[in-house]
Amino acid sequence: MTKKPKGWYKEIVIRPVVHVDGYESYEKMCGIVADFYYSGEEQTLLRQLRTNPAESRYITLYTLFKVGQAKCPAYWVNKDLLEALLQSVLTVEIDSLNWAMKTGMFMLPKSVILSPENKSVDAIFWNYDSEADILYWAATDGSSSFCRRFKLNAQKFSYTDAEDIDPKVVKGFNEYLHSILLRLILIMECRPELVDTTSELVRVNKGFGKAQAQDFYQPLWLGLGYRLKREGMQTTSEGSSVTHGTKSVHWRRGFLRNQPYGEGRQQRKLVWIEPVLVMGGKESS
Template structure:
């Protein structure tokens, strides 16, 4: 493997980003990308994909290479938003996907998505080849990679609900990660207000002199400040009767193509958010 050149981090990223508590280091994720970017050749990776289209090594390496080529654009996913998306059943027509962001990485909150080895999945990297209609993605839990090469040639995509996945099986876990990535891509499209477009510069002094100060940027967020919706049922305290008691549960969210405009002839994707229903006595 070719050694990363001096100053690789500055060369491979759009901007240095300050550390975010509860997430893996952005620099560490970029270092993983750089290991591939500086040691692989795109044409060799493509030839490997042609001869071995299902080979995980080529899928992962090619995805990381393309993210490095794009200079590692990244979004940090809000924890509540991710959990709300996991409680949503999403189905959409393929021609509804605009893919405004075709290459990048999602930085995931620690402890939400666990690999079959029960390790936190730190990031998902993706590249969409719009000419070939192929989506490549890979994810890492710090020691293992999970990946998929997916041809978008069907009429409809249904994203499997998280409760239907057996994460003990790698194939099932890949399906689970695939559904998460597509949910995140979809939410960027149908809820653009969740997507940061600018980030502030922060001057960080890592030494004792002004010459050691360095400019860092605030992270770009997907869903910063988002809190999932909840609603309570009637409290069981001080009440009587034989009514049943509900446990805490989710009312599932879903995605729909909502008509709008003149004659309601146009369609737009709308996310009906899930609601966490708190436990309590059911009212009569």
């Protein structure tokens, strides 16, 4: 693997981002991208993929190379939003997605998505080749890598297994990560108000003088300020409790609706009906 050149971070990122508590360092994730970006060459990787289209090494190499080429655009995914998406049935024709971003990385909250080895998956990297209509993505838990090459128009996919893990387990986990990525892409399309478009400049003083101050940017968020919807016991004016006929905490699943709108309600748009966490309680008599 080719060694990263001096000053690689400035060369490979659009802008430096301040650290976000509860998430892995952006610089560390970019470092993973850089390791592959500086050791690969696009045409060579494409030839290798044509020869071995299901080889995990080449899928991962190509995905991270393209993310590095795009200078590591990233969105930080709000923890509550991620949980809400995991509690939603979001079925949609994949080839109908508009792909607000064709290449990038989703920074995931730590220890929410756990690999089969019970390690945190802190980011998902992806690249959508619109000409070939192929989606590539890759992720790592620090020791094992997961990836997929997905032909969208044929609705087929190929996956490869990480070493030393039961292939059936990895297949299921790949499908799980794949569904998370598509849900995040989908929510960027049907809920654009949840997507940050600008980030503020922040000057961070690393020492005791102005010369040591550095410019960073606030992260771009997907779902900043989003909170899970909860439904719990209500209290009447007399002070008694009213519940919704349930004894245990449970989710009311979210789903997508193809809602009509416009003149004559002839047009359609995807609307996300959000999940609700029903808190439960004793049934009223």
